[in-house]
Amino acid sequence: MNISRRKFLDQTAVGLVGSAAFHVTSFAQAPSEAGGGQKPLIVSTWPFGKPANDVALKVLLRGGSILDAVEQGIWVVESDPDNRSVGLGGGPNAAGVVQLDACIMFGPGHRAGSVAALEGIRHPISAARRVMEKTTHVMLVGEGARMFALQEGLEAIAVDSRERYELWQRQKIGQRTNPPEKKKDNHDTIALLALGADGNLAGGCSTSGLGGKLPGRVGDSPILGSGLYVDNEVGAAGATGVGENVMRYCGSFLVVEYMRQGLHPQSACEATIQRIAKQDPKGLDLSINFVALDKQGRFGAAGTDKNFRFAATTSSSSGVLQPMLVDHLDAGAGAGRR
Ligand code: GLY
Secondary structure (H helix, E strand, C coil), X not given: CCHHHCCCECHHHHHHHHXXXXXXXXHHCCHHHHCCCCCCEEEEECCCHHHHHHXXXXXXXXXXXXXXXXXXXXXXXXXXXXXXXXXXXXXXXXXXXXXXXXEXXXXXXXXXXXXXXXXXXXXXXXXXXXXXXXXXXXXXXXXXXXXXXXXCCCCECCCCCHHHHHHHHHHHHHHHHCCCCCCCCCCCCEEEEEECCCCCEEEEEEECCCCCCCCCCCCCCCCECCCEEEECCCEEEEEEECHHHHHCCCHHHHHHHHHHCCCCHHHHHHHHHHHHHHHCCCCCCCXXXXXXXXXXXXXEEEECCCCXXXXXXXXXXXXXXXXXXXXXXXXXXXXXXX
């Protein structure tokens, strides 16, 4: 898919995102997009992915590795104290503690690292990368993950999340007496996928998870194949939304497998949502959203959340896009564009 043909939305113009002119179908179906796209290419979830993509691109353009690009891109979002869903500024759990989940995957060699329920570490994505690079394991959790991160010299920060916890408690009580018409999203994950100029792939995922979750709850984000999956022969996919609804179906793995069968990343995201929604008693009320890119440099995204947006970046363009909203079940699901 040729990114230069698209109408990109700058972060400053996100208000325009609802316009049909920017709907993902308008570019996903352009004929020239059946071929290859641009490399390097970076795709990530949500508008906050754009500054992360821009940093990742800079790393690549100055000769850095795709792993450095993924890690340093995600640092941008993890470092933002105003972000209430990623990093230590994120929403606390039901005990008032911020517990973070992250993972990273490197296409060559099919390597991966992951941390879950990690407390007080500024950059969980770096802890995940160290697990991959410095241990024989793939995943560390809780206090073990924290001790490892400290041992590795990663920055620790004491977090006082009392105010956020009290706010969450007040909102919870408010919602019981006055329930919102539609579920309010309180869980936005950064999943960032990178395709290097050399055709290699990497990806990372980081979140504070569902606000008010039970202590110890782990969502999809650090689970390989759920919140993130990278296959260097095919492509990469990442997820955001209600982790439980992604991880019961290995959502990101499924997107990559659809791409392996020849589907365009856009069709692969849609087919995954259709397949999950058909099988799940919740139908389309799942809050699941995917981004994907393939080895040829094509990309796509789809979700069940109306407010879901994603960011795409190449050396010539960078912007926030409105993905395909999957709001009805399609009888021919899975037979998407190749
Ligand atoms: N998708 C993030 C979570 O549910 O934890």
